Amino acid sequence: MHKQPCIRLPLQTGGGALGALFWTALTTVASFGAASFGLFMLSSMNREGESTGGLLVMSLIPALCSLGFGAATLAIRREFVRQRATDVEVDDRELRFVGGALGGTSIPWGEIESCTITTDSTRYVRTKTSRRTTTEYMDQLWLARRRSSPRLLAESLDAGEKASLGELRQAILGACQARGGRASEDEATQQPTSVLQCAACGSAVAAVEAAETACGSCGATVEFDPDTAERIRSAADLGRVTERLEEAIQRLLDQPPATSANRPLDLLGFLILAVPAAALGVSVLPGVGATGGLALLAVGVPFATGIAFLARLFVAERQALRALTAGMGARNPARAGEPPRCRQCGGTLLIRDRHVVAICLFCRAENLLGLDLRSALAAAQSHDYELGAILAKRQSQRRRAVAGLVACAVVTALALLAVIA
Numbered sequence: 146m147h148k149q150p151c152i153r154l155p156l157q158t159g160g161g162a163l164g165a166l167f168w169t170a171l172t173t174v175a176s177f178g179a180a181s182f183g184l185f186m187l188s189s190m191n192r193e194g195e196s197t198g199g200l201l202v203m204s205l206i207p208a209l210c211s212l213g214f215g216a217a218t219l220a221i222r223r224e225f226v227r228q229r230a231t232d233v234e235v236d237d238r239e240l241r242f243v244g245g246a247l248g249g250t251s252i253p254w255g256e257i258e259s260c261t262i263t264t265d266s267t268r269y270v271r272t273k274t275s276r277r278t279t280t281e282y283m284d285q286l287w288l289a290r291r292r293s294s295p296r297l298l299a300e301s302l303d304a305g306e307k308a309s310l311g312e313l314r315q316a317i318l319g320a321c322q323a324r325g326g327r328a329s330e331d332e333a334t335q336q337p338t339s340v341l342q343c344a345a346c347g348s349a350v351a352a353v354e355a356a357e358t359a360c361g362s363c364g365a366t367v368e369f370d371p372d373t374a375e376r377i378r379s380a381a382d383l384g385r386v387t388e389r390l391e392e393a394i395q396r397l398l399d400q401p402p403a404t405s406a407n408r409p410l411d412l413l414g415f416l417i418l419a420v421p422a423a424a425l426g427v428s429v430l431p432g433v434g435a436t437g438g439l440a441l442l443a444v445g446v447p448f449a450t451g452i453a454f455l456a457r458l459f460v461a462e463r464q465a466l467r468a469l470t471a472g473m474g475a476r477n478p479a480r481a482g483e484p485p486r487c488r489q490c491g492g493t494l495l496i497r498d499r500h501v502v503a504i505c506l507f508c509r510a511e512n513l514l515g516l517d518l519r520s521a522l523a524a525a526q527s528h529d530y531e532l533g534a535i536l537a538k539r540q541s542q543r544r545r546a547v548a549g550l551v552a553c554a555v556v557t558a559l560a561l562l563a564v565i566a
């Protein structure tokens with residue numbers, strides 16, 4: 146059957162970190178504006194032959210601005226560090242974290258007691274529109290461990306990311322239960338009707354594009370009746386439509402880990418602070434003056450904006466990956482040897498060689514194979530997810546980010562040429 150030894154799930158997409166950097170950039174622009182205004186005043190008064198006392202007072206302005214800027218930046222950077230992109234890698238033994246604040250740590254399944262979500266009401270974002278004000282509080286995903294203190298896994302202010310923290314919690318709980326062997330009691334009493342079964346042993350079997358298949362549990366040959374054969378044919382027809390999407394899905398699933406999304410995010414964080422600071426430094430140098438600082442800004446600002454679009458591109462890919470992994474995965478089999486089931490109705494899936502998308506014979510939902518951690522017990526909550534919608538959203542975000550990236554590259558090149566000339 147379709148088996149992956151290790152599954153990688155996006156724990157934090159990096160969207161929160163990008164948001165924190167956006168606020169850092171705004172603070173920087175405001176402080177930089179105030180500081181350069183102060184410097185401008187200072188130099189014009191200096192020209193008029195002002196007293197040294199006044200000069201001292203005037204030089205306090207940039208100093209105070211820098212101090213305020215530093216304090217605000219420190220506060221926001223803490224948010225940035227906490228919300229950098231993080232992946233969690235899952236295998237039979239443990240949960241491993243890649244990138245972000247938790248990067249490099251691992252927690253064995255045996256240590257995990259439970260997984261909860263709490264809301265921190267002291268941290269929130271308030272959005273005001275003409276009609277109403279909405280407040281989004283910070284949700285935190287905690288892992289309770291035996292013999293040690295609980296661990297903060299992820300946190301987010303974004304409504305979409307918060308929804309998938311809930312899915313992730315389900316996934317971790319499901320995987321814990323499956324490993325503790327307590328998962329299948331309810332499933333047995335549920336007796337699903339839309340499942341193909343082996344006549345010899347009663348185990349569920351997968352649908353394939355053939356007249357018969359071998360039971361994964363006892364090896365007996367299971368022949369498909371005419372009604373099932375018809376369902377297989379129509380699911381296969383539907384599956385052929387998704388074939389062109391499979392390449393895009395495969396690329397999303399194979400995308401590099403969180404550490405590569407953190408690279409442009411970190412570079413952006415550095416540039417937001419370094420470009421204005423360098424410009425300010427250059428403009429007070431004797432013999433260079435304000436023109437030097439402005440030239441540095443003219444090149445540095447579009448370059449940093451380009452890096453922001455690059456980071457946005459990575460984050461959009463990770464958000465699409467998260468939607469796929471949180472919502473599209475086929476349910477794990479109830480017993481070893483059985484095939485995965487439909488995420489929506491628990492029915493039999495049509496499994497095709499070398500395909501990641503499996504169509505349900507009964508409700509015709511698209512399922513991704515080899516992703517889901519939820520035990521068969523956990524209720525399918527994934528009705529809102531639709532493959533086409535996830536990929537279309539990803540496509541439009543991608544297009545916008547690439548357009549921004551290209552525009553910034555052109556502006557940076559032009560500015561560089563102008564400065565050299």
Ligand SMILES: [Zn+2]
Pocket residue numbers: 343344345346347348360361362363364365
């Ligand atoms: Zn059998």
Ligand SMILES: [Zn+2]
Pocket residue numbers: 487488489490491492505506507508509510
């Ligand atoms: Zn189904």
